Amino acid sequence: xxxxxxxxxxxxxxxxxxxxxxxxxxxxxxxxxxxxxxxxxxxxxxxxxxxxxxxxxxxxxxxxxxxxxxxxxxxxxxxxxxxxxxxxxxxxxxxxxxxxxxxxxxxxxxxxxxxxxxx
Numbered sequence: 054x055x056x057x058x059x060x061x062x063x064x065x066x067x068x069x070x071x072x073x074x075x076x077x078x079x080x081x082x083x084x085x086x087x088x089x090x091x092x093x094x095x096x097x098x099x100x101x102x103x104x105x106x107x108x109x110x111x112x113x114x115x116x117x118x119x120x121x122x123x124x125x126x127x128x129x130x131x132x133x134x135x136x137x138x139x140x141x142x143x144x145x146x147x148x149x150x151x152x153x154x155x156x157x158x159x160x161x162x163x164x165x166x167x168x169x170x171x172x
Contacts (some may be wrong), residue, residue, distance in 0.1 A: 056067035069171065070107060072128035075123040084159040085119055092149045093124075098143040105133040 065116040092111055099109045108126035129132035139143055154160045 068129060069169035071127045072167040072169070073125040073134075073164060074167065075121070075125070075162065077121045078125070078161045079121070080159050082118060084120065084154060085113075088121070088151070088160065091147055095143050095147040098141070101136070102141075103127065103133070103137055105129065106138060119169045144148055 066088035075117075077088065079088065089111070096109055096111065099106050106126070107128055108124055110124045112122045112124070113143040114122075125134070127136075128136065151160070151162075155162065
């Protein structure tokens with residue numbers, strides 16, 4: 054699921070884009086399927102309502118069917134990630150489902166944030 058993937062640069066040349074790479078490892082394919090089903094409405098919402106979300110891409114490993122990654126890319130960390138995306142009702146609802154999956158040990162989540170390097 055890709056959102057605004059064609060947009061690849063920050064909206065301001067002086068402020069690098071903010072990026073998240075989130076890795077999710079599921080215990081079984083049923084848990085992975087539940088995740089994908091709950092992620093789809095959020096991805097649709099992002100595509101339709103978050104113009105400064107430059108990328109919101111869900112990927113599945115071609116080697117391990119239980120391993121997924123989400124690449125998130127925002128023009129501005131404070132405004133677009135924290136202010137718009139993370140505070141939306143849609144994200145909060147999705148995060149509650151994902152939190153329940155973590156509590157039930159259905160998924161392990163790791164990740165890191167990055168800033169673009171201008172070269």
